[in-house]
Amino acid sequence: MRLEGKTALVTGAGTGIGAAIARRLIADGARVCLVGRRQSALAHTLQELPDGKAITHDADVSDADAVAGAVRTAVEFGDGRLDIVVNNAGIGPVGTIEDCDLAEWDQALAVNLTGPMLVTRAAIPHLRRGGGAVVNISSVAGRRAFPSLAAYCVSKAGLIMLTQQAAVDFGADGIRFNAVCPGWIRTPMSEQDMQAVIEIHGGDVDSAFALVSRDTPLQRVADPSEIAAVVAFLASDDASFVSGEVMAADGGSTLLDVSTLAFYDRAAALT
């Protein structure tokens, strides 16, 4: 119960990784304000959580007024305190810089980059009272370019620098900022992404996940709970001297240079 007595705000908490983070923070003792666009998804997550440990607030993270309202709800729920913010909400429109729709580009930056800035900015006055922690969910795509995913990669790379910039600017206030870069995690978003793999290679969602993880060190995709565990660590006092860190949780996938794949068969033949 290392988060006993703490209050957290988690964005995009109605599904996937965000819902898993909410579950894990509560299991570790925190109270959680679940924030997201869709009330129905938030309500679905809420109903499986223990009574009194969570509350929902529907807000679009790219809307500054809506975000301020969500932070107010979290602080009231926490009896005046907010200790942890997890910026998890995200979207991933497809396209190169030549062919992506400009409105989708703007939207990706608004949700994936400006959203975390707005949520964090509204939360800082509360976080600095007790030495708070912010965890931003970036992506391996924030560190490695991904074919035809320009807005997503650029916004997630920006989120890494937002994390480090804030770690510098608010370290003296005792607030820690860290980023997590997940690899493939099985969620509604990644299942949707697998449709492109299926179009190229055939098969189904399971075989697509097997294919995208085949050449990675751990050779599998992950469950959202595996990202939630990393977030719970970074949000807790166990990580009291960790700030500005960009932590991969990707089964080792970003360790590899693509040119090394040409050596895989030889390595297998030698063993």
Ligand code: NAD
């Ligand atoms: P998901 O689509 O299940 O969850 C994203 C959540 O964000 C949804 O509940 C959605 O309603 C919410 N959301 C979207 N736009 C919003 C907005 N404007 N305001 C408030 N909420 C909004 O996807 P997920 O896979 O659970 O993704 C969670 C985070 O993890 C995202 O930031 C994503 O980029 C990141 N990520 C996911 C993977 C993966 O493989 N699933 C890998 C790397 C990073």
